[in-house]
Amino acid sequence: MYAIEKELKILRQFISPKHIEGLKRWKCYSEDEILAAEKRLHVKLPFPIRDIYRHMADLLVTSGYLRPLELLHWEGKYLGFFVAPGEGDIIGIKKGTASGDLYAWEENDPKDMAWEYEDELADACEAGDEEGKRKAVAAYQKYWKKRNIPLIHVPLNIHKLEHEPRFNHAPDAYGLFLVIHAIREWEEMTWREHADDRTCLFSVFFPGEFSEEHFQKIADRIKDDFKSLSDHPELTSLGDFPLQMAYVHKNQDALLILGQEPVCFMLLTKTAAGSDLLEKVQEQTGLAFHVGF
Structure with a gap:
């Protein structure tokens, strides 16, 4: 598994200034913020995932393909950070397995409560409401902590990603694929306006x-x-x-x-x-x- 900071810095140069306003709701994260999240989660995030949160979080969170760092949470033994394009599957890692392995699953949230807290966080970020952000994050994490109390709670339809080529199953290549996909998607959606x-x-x-x-x-x-x-x-x-x-x-x-x-x-x-x-x-x-x- 490779760090992808160099590749992300190159790609960053080609995110057009015309899109920057649309990315302002979310931000990229500092090393201190990533370390704090790792401490909260009791895990070291894979190198390419750390690189994405530092250099491309605004693009991927806005595009719906990356979970905000504040909202990362364990669901049973699984920690998800990506959202698969088109499918909505959560993509992430499993506790105690090789760091280069990715798994996909459906989030086990039968009442769809988590979306409400995610929307509250997004609204607070857009309004620059720091207190609102803290409340939304606290409510979200409390919700998942409660969901995780039963030992029988697990995500749905879990499967390990194994198909070749590499971007189908590895954090480094899959992360680059999502960034490239998002850049292309933004250009395809907005070319008529420009x-x-x-x-x-x-x-x-x-x-x-x-x-x-x-x-x-x-x-x-x-x-x-x-x-x-x-x-x-x-x-x-x-x-x-x-x-x-x-x-x-x-x-x-x-x-x-x-x-x-x-x-x-x-x-x-x-x-x-x-x-x-x-x-x-x-x-x-x-x-x-x-x-x-």
Whole structure:
């Protein structure tokens, strides 16, 4: 299991300023806050999870894919911090098992009371109400402490994540997948509001009949200018598929993200994409890039 601070710092550079206002409700956490949470929970969080709380908590909590640090709690022997996109399953670790293992489960909250406290915390954060935040967190933790008193209480439909590639089952790769997914999701949701913004461009979709060999040729061509986001390529690997989830330009001026449904590229730049860069990327990928879909 790897720390992912370096990768997160690169990705952070490509969160557009136009999204910052929407992320202000939540914050990234300090080392002291993480240490306090670990002391409360009597556990050392996996390195990549600590990195995410320090560098990407605002993005992932706002996107609904990360539980606020204040709300981390044990549910039986399980500690969840991620929320799976689309499914709502809780993703986390099991007490007493290898730190690189992830488990998924359904939260055992038949009365749906926890959501009320989560909403109260979100409202208090938006209003800057520190007392309201403390009350919401205290009520939430008290609720789960009471739920955990019966020794028979366990989450529902628990299963260990084991499928390859790595982003399906490991905290480091899964965390990077969620961040990349969230960045892409924010751009896809807002491009119509920023149609003149040329810091985010989308390629045309790949035709469905393209072969694996075709994608391998693209991977070979772009490597002159783009490298894998991580020095550990397995963290952004899509298994047998030749292309990676994300590439960073050799000068770190651009980020190339592969979308899986539908298959197309998203090109993010810190300033409006210059014609030289755009022409080179279009030549290497064989795809036209433009604003929106």
